[in-house]
Amino acid sequence: CQAKEPYRTGYHFQPPKNWINDPNGPLIYKNVYHHFYQYNPHGVAWSPNIVWAHSTSNDLVNWIPHDDALNPSEPFDINGCWSGSATILPGEKPAIFYTGINSENEQVQNLAFPKNLSDPFLREWVKIPQNPLMIPTEANQINADSFRDPSTAWLGSDNRWRLVIGSKQNQTGLAILYMSEDFLHWTRVNHTFHSAKENGMWECPDFFPVSNSSPIGLDTSTNGPDVKHVLKVSLFDTAKEYYTIGTYNLDKDLYNPDKGSEESDLGLRYDYGKFYASKSFFDSAKNRRILWGWSNESSSANDDIKKGWSGLQTIPRTILLDESGKQLVQWPIEELEKLRTKQVRLPRIVIEGGSLHEVLGVTAAQADIEVTFEISDFEKTEVLDPSWTDPQILCSKKDASVYGGLGPFGLLVLASESLQEYTAVFYRIFKSHNNKYVVLMCSDQSRSSLNENNDKTTYGAFVDVDPVHEKLSLRSLIDHSIVESFGGEGKACITARVYPTLAVDGYTSLYTFNYGKEGVKITGSAWSMRTAKINRSRKEENE
Numbered sequence: 001c002q003a004k005e006p007y008r009t010g011y012h013f014q015p016p017k018n019w020i021n022d023p024n025g026p027l028i029y030k031n032v033y034h035h036f037y038q039y040n041p042h043g044v045a046w047s048p049n050i051v052w053a054h055s056t057s058n059d060l061v062n063w064i065p066h067d068d069a070l071n072p073s074e075p076f077d078i079n080g081c082w083s084g085s086a087t088i089l090p091g092e093k094p095a096i097f098y099t100g101i102n103s104e105n106e107q108v109q110n111l112a113f114p115k116n117l118s119d120p121f122l123r124e125w126v127k128i129p130q131n132p133l134m135i136p137t138e139a140n141q142i143n144a145d146s147f148r149d150p151s152t153a154w155l156g157s158d159n160r161w162r163l164v165i166g167s168k169q170n171q172t173g174l175a176i177l178y179m180s181e182d183f184l185h186w187t188r189v190n191h192t193f194h195s196a197k198e199n200g201m202w203e204c205p206d207f208f209p210v211s212n213s214s215p216i217g218l219d220t221s222t223n224g225p226d227v228k229h230v231l232k233v234s235l236f237d238t239a240k241e242y243y244t245i246g247t248y249n250l251d252k253d254l255y256n257p258d259k260g261s262e263e264s265d266l267g268l269r270y271d272y273g274k275f276y277a278s279k280s281f282f283d284s285a286k287n288r289r290i291l292w293g294w295s296n297e298s299s300s301a302n303d304d305i306k307k308g309w310s311g312l313q314t315i316p317r318t319i320l321l322d323e324s325g326k327q328l329v330q331w332p333i334e335e336l337e338k339l340r341t342k343q344v345r346l347p348r349i350v351i352e353g354g355s356l357h358e359v360l361g362v363t364a365a366q367a368d369i370e371v372t373f374e375i376s377d378f379e380k381t382e383v384l385d386p387s388w389t390d391p392q393i394l395c396s397k398k399d400a401s402v403y404g405g406l407g408p409f410g411l412l413v414l415a416s417e418s419l420q421e422y423t424a425v426f427y428r429i430f431k432s433h434n435n436k437y438v439v440l441m442c443s444d445q446s447r448s449s450l451n452e453n454n455d456k457t458t459y460g461a462f463v464d465v466d467p468v469h470e471k472l473s474l475r476s477l478i479d480h481s482i483v484e485s486f487g488g489e490g491k492a493c494i495t496a497r498v499y500p501t502l503a504v505d506g507y508t509s510l511y512t513f514n515y516g517k518e519g520v521k522i523t524g525s526a527w528s529m530r531t532a533k534i535n536r537s538r539k540e541e542n543e
């Protein structure tokens with residue numbers, strides 16, 4: 001039978017009802033993970049007087065809810081508690097910087113501390129009386145509508161704290177640098193930390209170090225010879241995020257992206273689908289950096305009202321610098337694998353061109369599937385037209401129904417019985433004019449639902465894998481209304497939101513497919529995923 005709530009997820013973070021957006025101030029304290037997020041307690045749409053909701057977890061998978069951490073209450077935040085970040089000060093003292101919308105409707109930056117440090121759940125937060133600590137003024141030429149989302153602060157070797165705030169001037173996106181000796185008095189540094197023209201407002205800047213020598217995460221204040229830095233910004237105008245990898249010049253307090261990784265429409269993205277306002281934090285318990293992102297709905301406002309909620313958090317991902325040094329790689333946190341059950345091994349076969357194979361024995365609406373493709377014959381590879389530079393456009397033109405040479409091959413997820421509905425996550429391989437192979441990864445939502453009110457945009461990314469010498473892998477986390485896919489072992493990620501009308505719960509199937517001319521060998525496994533305990537009431541937990 002069909003569930004009453006076919007789109008509610010089984011293992012993605014979401015509260016029982018209402019609107020959520022950005023993850024805020026993730027942190028670990030006394031071995032407890034804290035997740036704050038933008039939440040509208042009064043409805044399914046965003047509202048400016050938004051609050052910081054709060055949940056905690058021991059494993060980043062199961063979550064318990066707490067009272068809201070920050071609510072509009074003071075002249076410096078009476079019209080809203082917007083996004084911000086946490087910093088762990090020396091002596092293991094967490095601090096939260098957030099943007100308050102003040103009584104004049106200006107964006108100002110405020111500081112809050114836990115009321116009781118002996119409470120590992122940090123249930124109560126106190127806004128300090130000195131707030132606001134950073135304000136937009138005519139003198140500092142900061143626009144009061146474009147001054148928000150303080151980053152985690154880092155400590156320089158001069159013992160001074162720094163943080164960046166998102167802003168814009170005309171259409172130039174800005175990361176404004178502030179500095180402080182005592183964490184209380186902050187001054188704007190005269191030069192801009194980093195900026196890019198024709199970007200519009202930079203929201204939620206995140207600036208952090210990554211190791212270029214070992215696969216570990218680093219505390220935000222770490223610097224040194226084995227360290228590169230990452231700056232991520234969320235572009236308000238396009239609702240897309242871009243990151244660059246670069247060098248942090250300590251003497252000048254400037255960030256310089258490496259050549260070839262400036263923001264542009266073809267720049268590097270954490271995720272080429274629905275993923276925004278992300279935030280990372282250093283998990284000191286496991287020496288890793290974890291990334292949280294918000295996945296907005298692709299359904300209509302009316303459908304959101306019907307289902308009573310809007311917005312999900314994606315599965316936390318560990319992020320590392322790729323061996324090439326040119327990009328990051330992301331992977332779902334290892335703890336998620338605890339939810340895997342009833343493993344189904346895919347028979348090691350060659351899926352011939354034009355064939356479809358059902359993966360039987362998994363709960364296909366709530367599953368995790370990891371497959372590897374091996375290609376031995378490249379003869380029928382199509383030639384890449386040099387004008388095909390935009391992967392998203394290429395994936396929409398050559399969607400899953402367009403037969404090709406080498407590919408499309410991959411997965412049909414959330415598929416209905418007669419394939420009236422399915423979401424296709426797949427690869428196509430092309431040969432470029434310099435005889436290199438180019439791997440395209442697509443998530444095609446065009447047939448995901450018979451409901452025409454959804455945004456069914458198809459997404460795409462090029463994946464830096466050499467299919468001649470390397471295996472090509474694909475992992476998809478399928479969870480009722482979200483499909484998070486990881487290509488090339490996390491080199492390209494695509495998150496899609498879909499709302500099948502037929503392929504719900506027990507009426508859902510999962511397939512591997514190949515609509516190319518060349519056969520492809522496939523290996524891998526699929527798992528049914530258990531339901532995580534996420535923000536459930538005591539009563540529900542006992543059921």
Ligand code: DQQ
Nearest residue numbers: 022038082083148203277
């Ligand atoms: N969401 C927050 C802002 C931020 C935006 C408000 C990004 O602080 O800039 O809910 O989604």
